[in-house]
Amino acid sequence: MPETPDVDVIVVGAGPAGACASIELARAGLQVVLLERGPFPGSKNMYGGVVYPRILDELIPNWWDEAPVQRWVTRRSTMVLTPTQALTVDFRSTAWGAPPYNGATAYRPDFDHWLASHAEAAGAQVLCSTTVVGLLRDANGRVVGVRTDRPDGDLRARLVIACDGVNSFVAKEAGLHPPVDAANYTLGVKETLALPKEVIDERFGVRGREGVDIEILGGTGGVNGGGFVYTNLDTIAIGAVLKLPKLAAQKRRPEEIIAGLKAHPAIAPLVEGAELKEYSAHVIPEAGLAMMPKLTGDGLLVAGDAAAMCLAAGIWLEGVNFAMASGMYAGRAAIDAIRAGDVSTAGLAGYERRLSETFVLRDHRKLKRAPHLVLSDRVQHVYPELITSVAERMFRVDNPEPKPGLRRIVTSERKRLGIRRRDLARDGLDGFRSFG
């Protein structure tokens, strides 16, 4: 006898993906249970620090009046570091300091909690402190519910949406993921450092609620990856994103790499004297399209980091927006499928269609080479020095020698660093194809 579902949809994981899926479903009048293993939504989640909120306009009008934001990012820098040099491209926009805003720093235990409260307000049942430990399936392998770690813990639904983050044991159990390869993951570690607000304002050259976002290439001490610095109201987030196999091979511990970043002459003046308030770590699915699982199974959708939707491509580290959007589209596809009475893979095809029509998969397709390129040894260990030494020679005044032309500098520095012209040209083309 087929058992009847207890609810329409179970959403696993109250991160940005799960909250947005639940908001859509509950607003459509479906019965939704949102399960979260932490004691409250956001309690298990950390990231660098910036939410790119455009997708929220669609979900929560005037979200900026109520979202728990630390600062509005009005200044964005990209830094290339060698041990003694730094080249920074610094962009400012006052437009970003006013609605609808381009980016906001926020703490995830605040932000995710707030977003999930909208799911609850829309009518979703949010149950925390509940870990999903397995999937329930019928004789045909169709997903019909989940098993939780509570006593009497089985719950049945027409459809399950896995928004359980990067380790997604739910999607893995459903067999949607290709075999796990550590090379597709990076470890993110960060320190939340306290400084008085006025000191942060002064050191970063901002006022009021304006904030700064700095992405760093180089400076991770031989381990492929990158660094970041973000400003909150009275704390600074500084951290590193480190390619897992390299980290293990280089024998450098994550906290040592952060210490190295903090000691760099271009960073030290920003963080000096700050007190460590919290240390944290989380894994990032880094490889984008190359590691994406199947997004749909019979009775199952996968969204957010669980589907490797995070866009990690050097100057971009965006995951929350991709999670919110993919969650929202998963919710919409689920509504259609349930109304049509077909939650099979075919009935759920609207999910992938929506992702393909929007930035979620279009950005990933466009940038499919980027994660590999950005984490490649040349980009990581050779080009930072090429870029900074070219800059140094451009800006150095060598009187009475006349100024050399840019082309001559590049050629001589390229030769000095042993970079073959062919490799530089190919990487340049790859970069242009991705970022251009």
Added chain:
Amino acid sequence: MSATAPIAVCLKWTPARLDGGPLGPDAADDRFAGISPADRAALELALRLADRLGTTVTAITAGPAGAERALRDALAAGAERAVRLDMATDADSRDVAFELAQSLADAAIVLCGDYSLDRGSGSVPAFVAHHRRIAQALGLVDIDVDTATAATVHATRRLDGGRRELLAIPLPCVLSVEGSLATLRRAPLPRALASRSAHIDVVATPPAHHHGAPAIVTAYRPRARVMPAPAGEVVLDRLRRLTDAGTAPSRGETVVLEPPAAAARIVDALREWGYLP
């Protein structure tokens, strides 16, 4: 007391959990608020006793709406009824106790945690017992109830120096238990889900009044005395003088007396040392 009289458990909602590490309490933040391990043990014990006596558990808390999370968790774990006395978290413990006693007039056993997360004075259980004119016992590390008669609780109380005291307490009574007594059971999924929208009785309370409770006597604290600066050439000497280090410690005096005489002797000593006026 009828056998079906419920067992009540008082849960103190503490706005921020004080074990918040170097960040300290996150002020008035419900995400980090909660009840103490001792309160959780009291809830578990209430559920076990109710099971054995064939009765139900009423969970009660005095606090703002945010405190209802503690009640929902109690309903999820197995409590039958939940009551919130609508009061501020920092309400006077005499008022809290008065309202609790009113709402729990029919409870056979009122269970409390031995101390709340904010390490309050632990006076609420005593005031509740006072208002209901029933027995009270605190610091309990074991509780058993005579199911045949449902008239007496047998309890073990922790004393100083690793000693234990066995108590027979007539029902109804107020009992405070230590956190180590029991681990709160995991709430089953169906109950946990149902508890999110379950009904909670909200009792409006009058403004502060300090109802008929005994006046609170605050201990007398002797004033600081001005002392002459210690003499001595070197810092170490001055420190020695100041702290009496190195001199023979004054030994306490041991007296063996009957309880009434002992109490009188203690009061005399406190007066002599300046702790009582």
Added chain:
Amino acid sequence: MTHIERDHTWPEISFQDRMDTVRFDVHERAHITVDGRTCEGCSTQACVVACPANLFVPTSDGGIVFNYEQCFECGTCYLVCNEEGAITWTYPDGGHGVVFRRT
């Protein structure tokens, strides 16, 4: 290769102080277990370097001792682990484990 010298302009805090900034509601069940004997045959001991909470401690006889209590539940260890079956990895029971606050 980029190499950064550690500059001691201000003191780095001890690792234990670092971990003490993090809140954990520890459950009595160990959610991750490590079979130290399997580790004796491991050539990389990648976990020792990579675990951000520094929970893998090599022993003199080539094994590993592991304590689950201050774990970020990040997944790094099972991803980098070199020997099949050395690590048994689950999430802690609901409501337990790490609780982030300003992350």
